[in-house]
Amino acid sequence: MAWAAGTDALGLNFYPRSPRYVTPEMAAALARTRPALGAVVGVFVNESPDVIRARVRDCGLTSVQLHGDEPPEACAGYGVPVIKALRVRGPEDVEKARTYVGAGDVATLLLDGAAPGYGGGGVGFDWSLVARLADAGVPVLVAGGLNPENVREAVRATRPYGVDVASGVEVSPGVKDADAVRAFVRAVKTLAWE
Numbered sequence: 001m002a003w004a005a006g007t008d009a010l011g012l013n014f015y016p017r018s019p020r021y022v023t024p025e026m027a028a029a030l031a032r033t034r035p036a037l038g039a040v041v042g043v044f045v046n047e048s049p050d051v052i053r054a055r056v057r058d059c060g061l062t063s064v065q066l067h068g069d070e071p072p073e074a075c076a077g078y079g080v081p082v083i084k085a086l087r088v089r090g091p092e093d094v095e096k097a098r099t100y101v102g103a104g105d106v107a108t109l110l111l112d113g114a115a116p117g118y119g120g121g122g123v124g125f126d127w128s129l130v131a132r133l134a135d136a137g138v139p140v141l142v143a144g145g146l147n148p149e150n151v152r153e154a155v156r157a158t159r160p161y162g163v164d165v166a167s168g169v170e171v172s173p174g175v176k177d178a179d180a181v182r183a184f185v186r187a188v189k190t191l192a193w194e
């Protein structure tokens with residue numbers, strides 16, 4: 001459904017405490033639906049490197065999104081590019097994000113809101129802070145509290161490399177709303193490039 005809606009990347013959540021958790025078997029089956037230009041991202045929170053490597057290998061992940069307290073030195077060794085997610089409460093967290101630029105295999109940063117827990121909480125952050133990474137030389141993804149109604153404003157405000165959404169396109173935690181997914185992708189992809 002997500003691919004048909006036009007999404008560029010599918011996130012598979014391996015955090016056992018998430019309502020979006022998928023088993024390795026489910027993940028591998030979903031990853032096999034990947035179109036030629038699609039990305040399959042494994043989302044992990046403070047997971048052991050051996051488990052991450054096993055999921056990359058067995059589930060066909062094309063990148064990993066580290067959404068926990070992983071230090072810069074833990075962002076390498078998985079054989080695929082790393083998206084490091086940081087929860088943003090204020091400017092100090094954006095400065096912390098900078099410490100991951102050039103570290104290990106970090107290819108992209110993801111800025112998320114600071115909901116309780118590690119992610120998927122539907123909480124945004126001050127989008128004006130994204131500009132602080134404009135000179136960092138690394139692509140930035142914006143997430144946190146996005147939905148079909150506010151994502152265009154988020155893109156206009158932050159000019160990100162991409163956006164990520166979990167709870168904002170669901171009927172209930174972990175259950176995607178196909179109409180909302182389609183509306184979200186349409187809202188982003190029909191934005192004029194200025």
Ligand SMILES: O=C(O)c1ccccc1N[C@@H]1O[C@H](COP(=O)(O)O)[C@@H](O)[C@H]1O
Pocket residue numbers: 011013015018019020043044045067110112113118119120121122123143144145146164165166167168
């Ligand atoms: O979605 C989850 O349950 C989750 C759990 C642990 C870490 C990350 C998680 N999801 C990521 O959180 C952000 C924001 O989600 P939301 O749109 O605010 O609900 C996003 O990057 C998800 O991939």
